Amino acid sequence: MGGVIIIIGIIFGVIFGIFYLFISSRNKERLALIEKGAEASIFFGKSRRVTAMWKVIVVNFALLLMGIGAGIFIAGILHHSLGIEEDIAYPGTIFLMAGLGLFMGFYLTKKLNNDA
Secondary structure (H helix, E strand, O other): OHHHHHHHHHHHHHHHHHHHHHHHHHHHHHHHHHHHOOOHHHHOOOOOOOOOHHHHHHHHHHHHHHHHHHHHHHHHHHHHHOOOOHHHHHHHHHHHHHHHHHHHHHHHHHHHHHHO
16 A cells, blocks of 8 residues: 555656646746847747647547557457467557557647648
């Protein structure tokens, strides 16, 4: 029980650290721009259109979950039909299909950026 609490604490600590570093570095960057007299509009180019972040997250998360589901399905077929050991079939197929789902998400995100 104590190990679970420590792991959960570490996970939340890492998430907090990532957000803290992101926000503090962005703040330092903007302060440096203000000191030099530059405008912050250089980060937002008008010629390049960017897809909303929530669309990218939803597409990648949906494809990841579909890849995991397909991986479980294919692993079950491999285990029952071909007799591949369960300890090999399930993790290997799940990770393979999840990776393929994220790879497809990368290309769909590029397409969303081009269409936006």
